[in-house]
Amino acid sequence: MVDVRYDTAFKLYPYAKVGAQSRPAHDRHPVVVVGGGPVGMALALDLGRKGTPVLVLDDHDGVGQGSRAICFARRTLEIVDRLGCGRAMRDKGVVWNVGRVFHGKDTVFEFNLSAEQGFANPAFINLQQPYFERFLVEQIRREQARGAPIEIRGGNQVSSVQQRDDHVAVRIDTADGPYALEADWLIACDGARSPTRSMLGLGFDGRVFEDNFLIADVKMTADFPTERWFWFEPPFKDAGQSALLHKQPDDIWRIDFQLGWDIDREAELSPERIRARVDAMLGDDVDYELEWTSIYTFQCRRMRTFRHQRVIFAGDSAHQVSPFGARGANSGIHDVDNLGWKLDLVCRDQAPHALLDSYAAEREYGADENILNSTRATDFLTPKSAVSKRFRDAVLQLARHAEFARPLINSGRLSVPCVYEASPLNGPDELDGPPRTRVGSACADVALPGGHLLERLGDRFSLLGIDAEVPATIDDEGIRADGLSLSSTDDPSGALAERYLGRAASAVYLIRPDQHVAGRWLHYDAGAVRAALRTATGRAVAA
Amino acid sequence: MSGDTHATPGSRLNMAPNLADSDDFYDELLRAHEGASDEQSEAFNARLILILCNHIGDRQVIREALAVARAAAPAPDTSDR
Numbered sequence: 001m002v003d004v005r006y007d008t009a010f011k012l013y014p015y016a017k018v019g020a021q022s023r024p025a026h027d028r029h030p031v032v033v034v035g036g037g038p039v040g041m042a043l044a045l046d047l048g049r050k051g052t053p054v055l056v057l058d059d060h061d062g063v064g065q066g067s068r069a070i071c072f073a074r075r076t077l078e079i080v081d082r083l084g085c086g087r088a089m090r091d092k093g094v095v096w097n098v099g100r101v102f103h104g105k106d107t108v109f110e111f112n113l114s115a116e117q118g119f120a121n122p123a124f125i126n127l128q129q130p131y132f133e134r135f136l137v138e139q140i141r142r143e144q145a146r147g148a149p150i151e152i153r154g155g156n157q158v159s160s161v162q163q164r165d166d167h168v169a170v171r172i173d174t175a176d177g178p179y180a181l182e183a184d185w186l187i188a189c190d191g192a193r194s195p196t197r198s199m200l201g202l203g204f205d206g207r208v209f210e211d212n213f214l215i216a217d218v219k220m221t222a223d224f225p226t227e228r229w230f231w232f233e234p235p236f237k238d239a240g241q242s243a244l245l246h247k248q249p250d251d252i253w254r255i256d257f258q259l260g261w262d263i264d265r266e267a268e269l270s271p272e273r274i275r276a277r278v279d280a281m282l283g284d285d286v287d288y289e290l291e292w293t294s295i296y297t298f299q300c301r302r303m304r305t306f307r308h309q310r311v312i313f314a315g316d317s318a319h320q321v322s323p324f325g326a327r328g329a330n331s332g333i334h335d336v337d338n339l340g341w342k343l344d345l346v347c348r349d350q351a352p353h354a355l356l357d358s359y360a361a362e363r364e365y366g367a368d369e370n371i372l373n374s375t376r377a378t379d380f381l382t383p384k385s386a387v388s389k390r391f392r393d394a395v396l397q398l399a400r401h402a403e404f405a406r407p408l409i410n411s412g413r414l415s416v417p418c419v420y421e422a423s424p425l426n427g428p429d430e431l432d433g434p435p436r437t438r439v440g441s442a443c444a445d446v447a448l449p450g451g452h453l454l455e456r457l458g459d460r461f462s463l464l465g466i467d468a469e470v471p472a473t474i475d476d477e478g479i480r481a482d483g484l485s486l487s488s489t490d491d492p493s494g495a496l497a498e499r500y501l502g503r504a505a506s507a508v509y510l511i512r513p514d515q516h517v518a519g520r521w522l523h524y525d526a527g528a529v530r531a532a533l534r535t536a537t538g539r540a541v542a543a
Numbered sequence: 544m545s546g547d548t549h550a551t552p553g554s555r556l557n558m559a560p561n562l563a564d565s566d567d568f569y570d571e572l573l574r575a576h577e578g579a580s581d582e583q584s585e586a587f588n589a590r591l592i593l594i595l596c597n598h599i600g601d602r603q604v605i606r607e608a609l610a611v612a613r614a615a616a617p618a619p620d621t622s623d624r
Contacts, residue, residue, distance in 0.1 A: 394586060404594075404597040
């Protein structure tokens with residue numbers, strides 16, 4: 001029996017019986033991904049492109065309905081660019097840079113994310129989650145045609161997961177009955193209610209926020225600018241304590257109302273009631289259709305550790321945040337970015353299993369940062385006590401008159417990549433260079449004559465020399481780093497020097513396959529770089 | 544504290560009298576609340592605190608001030624510290 005939990009927007013991988021279901025022996029797979037959402041599919045794509053065989057098990061036949069995650073940030077777009085499907089996302093998505101915050105009728109704060117130049121990707125696009133997932137699957141199909149070892153099995157519901165000494169035993173239900181297989185590594189990308197987490201009896205601790213938010217996606221042709229509009233104490237009737245208006249592709253607008261805690265869920269979801277709210281916001285003369293509606297609550301929580309022997313958790317199964325700041329789906333893609341290359345090296349026996357502990361350490365750190373930011377935003381949006389409401393209102397009142405109060409307004413701090421401070425994979429930082437490209441940070445993009453920097457770095461280890469000689473390639477026990485020699489004069493805008501040199505006359509960067517900085521120096525030193533490469537792959541000899 | 548201007552060594556918070564005419568200052572502070580309801584006064588105080596904290600602009604000074612204010616609460620309120 002396979003439960004149908006939701007309707008699919010795009011049927012992309014219908015159930016089909018495979019030979020393994022009729023054989024008594026259990027197939028062994030290097031990597032099994034449970035859950036074919038954005039995180040699972042992105043991970044499969046990353047591994048498959050590197051040549052490591054991966055099997056995705058999903059209990060449905062395609063992508064679930066509902067826009068759900070709609071804001072995809074620059075770092076996520078850079079990652080899907082690396083995976084080969086960034087253009088599809090950008091072409092379909094709505095690019096936006098400006099956010100405007102209102103208190104009642106008045107603008108109290110605005111921000112523009114496009115101030116900095118030189119990036120191949122915009123600060124944000126809005127794109128319905130079903131499209132994001134579909135473009136990933138379409139890219140998987142293209143990679144499969146080129147021979148990438150990726151397999152997707154739809155209509156396969158995992159019913160049991162058991163840790164063994166050297167593998168994970170997996171039982172699966174299908175329309176044709178159950179079967180079993182074995183995985184060297186099982187990656188649980190099965191969402192906030194992760195069945196894998198429950199089957200292993202693992203906890204998921206954190207804070208529940210007592211508030212309900214109503215999403216109304218409406219289809220209309222409107223000439224509002226493509227900006228993020230956020231209201232505290234909205235001036236329209238029954239809009240609740242806050243409201244959001246944001247454009248998506250296909251003339252769909254996301255409207256969000258903060259309803260409070262004690263509500264009648266059923267009544268609030270009736271189309272008449274939703275329409276009354278939307279009419280009050282848009283005006284009676286605006287024609288629209290309700291495309292998708294939902295009421296959600298949220299929690300900020302994470303698993304204590306993301307690696308449990310041979311089972312690894314990524315995305316919402318490992319951590320959950322409030323939606324303010326777009327840190328949910330984006331952080332799941334950051335997980336993939338971090339895990340893909342490490343799992344690939346481990347599966348090739350080029351790195352020890354302990355490298356996977358660094359995935360847990362780095363992404364737990366990232367999750368804490370996301371939870372901190374999203375908790376603070378939530379505390380501002382839904383003050384938990386009389387005094388916190390008092391200060392919140394004071395900030396909003398002052399912001400109309402006083403510039404200093406505007407940055408205190410928190411309607412969500414938007415997703416940025418985490419800097420892996422103090423990661424066990426970090427090598428030396430021996431450059432008097434800019435803080436933004438310090439060891440642990442994600443490389444900042446720069447426009448160069450031969451293509452953008454991140455595109456040229458690609459998805460393997462790189463050795464970037466700026467006004468410094470670096471070898472064309474180095475090899476350490478089969479792990480390769482390719483040299484990329486640039487001159488600061490390659491970029492007439494000065495961004496390359498500003499982002500990578502700072503006060504330094506030259507620079508050498510060792511960059512990981514996920515484009516995070518592993519070490520940086522003034523000049524190339526073969527011994528130092530080799531040692532950093534070992535550290536970055538968990539192969540450093542213990543002192 | 545016996546005349547020391549700062550609460551502890553290394554502290555940056557000025558704990559010595561620093562207002563030229565203390566009675567005049569105190570009067571001005573109270574008059575700012577004149578005619579206000581308790582609720583209006585609380586809102587006013589919240590705005591005032593934010594303005595002053597921004598003016599100070601030194602997180603250590605503010606942190607020390609928060610600690611001094613907390614420590615000066617009457618005995619029952621300090622039991623949870």
